[in-house]
Amino acid sequence: MADRGRGITVRNTRPVPITRPAHADELPEYLRALRRLADADDLSTAYAGCSIAVEVAGRVGDGAGLAMAYSQRSSVARRLGDLPAARGDAEAAAELLAVSGVPPGSAAGALLLSRRIAVLLDLGEPAAADALLEAAGLTGDLPDDPEYLLLRYVRGRLHAASARPGEGLADLYRCGERLAARRSDHPGVLPWRSAAASVLKRLGAAEAAERLLAEEVALTRRHGLASALGRALRIQGQVLPGEAGMAAAEEAVRVLQGTPRKFEFATALVDLGGLLNGARRRAQARRVLRDGLELAEACGSPALVARAKRYYGGATDRS
Missing domain, CATH: 1.10.10 (Arc Repressor Mutant, subunit A)
Structure with missing residues (x-):
């Protein structure tokens, strides 16, 4: 299966191990299962499943379901590295949610907004991401539900990319507090430590940044995906001085080379x-x-x- 990217090819390496949805009311659970596959880095399979969800939702005329299928496929395409496809699917999802009457501040709207902002950050368009956030009216305090916590994390990264380090750190540390309260504070859930460390390094707080990264690297070495470890090592390479930073950056490349x-x-x-x-x-x-x-x-x-x-x-x- 070839996606719409300019150089990244997505192939389904095995059948999607989930029962194909037959009706619109089966789509939410199907998409949740696909999200679990994506979170395990089984991205080709997840992408193929998202395409099935798009086809089913379109066939049965479920506009909201189609929006969430596009939203989920956008997330998978971004992780695979096909940013044009991720952007296209996210924009299609936004249009569908709007005509379906789903409020932008709802949980589904917040989840999609976080995905749209993440794609724009990878593309290097923080001003466009800021405009999306402003239009959605989600610049202030947010609920602590999972979808909004993801938005808080992405918003923290956006603040950091837009020269608002204080606001960025506030959002990122809040993510850490809420995850700890739920006993789910692991980089595989949200890598807030490495994101905060990048901000702290730019502010001259190198020692605090190094501590956060050492903790994240240790957590991902014990219980984490290779991609999570590679990301933590990559940022550690930018924070640690001299040969220690070089060694971390070189290990990041070796680790990430074998991931999707x-x-x-x-x-x-x-x-x-x-x-x-x-x-x-x-x-x-x-x-x-x-x-x-x-x-x-x-x-x-x-x-x-x-x-x-x-x-x-x-x-x-x-x-």
Whole structure:
């Protein structure tokens, strides 16, 4: 099954191990099962299942169900690294929710908004994400239900990307508090520690950032997906100084290479290339950055492409 991306191909490697929904009232449970598959990084299977859900919801004329099927497929496409497909599905879901009369501040609306913002952040469009958040009227306090907690996490990342570090940290630490209260504080649920560590590093609080990352890396090593470990190591590589940071960045690339998270892998390659360039290991930097640039282009992220090109130019001009 080929999706709508420019270079990422999605293939269903095995039959979807869930009974195909026959009626509209079976779609919610089917989509919840697909979400569990996606959370386990069985992304190709989850994507195929989402396409089945889109077909079923369209056939039975269930507008709200079709919106949630597109929303879920957008999330899976983003994790696979097909950002144009993720954006297209998220926008289709938003249009369907609007005509179905679902309020943007509802749980379904908040879940979709979090997914739309996450895609825009990967694309490097924080201003567009800010406009979405403002239009939805969800800039203030949020409930602590799971869908809104995810939105709080993504909103924290958006604040950080939009030069609002204080607001970003407030949202991210609130996520940690609520997850701890539910005894579900693990990076596999929400990686708030690494997101907060990136902000703290930029604020000059390197020691606090290093502590958060050490905890997240330890948690994901014990009980976590390879993709979660790779992400934590990637950010640790940006926070730790010298050889320790380089070692973390190199391990992140090795770990992520074997996962289906292509955009995360591309980001790890570009981050490592930047570190190698800064360490004057420019021949190695060029090789890593060529791979990162190629994958960033396939994922369809102009922001990551631009960063890879900037690093590559630095590795070339001064060699």
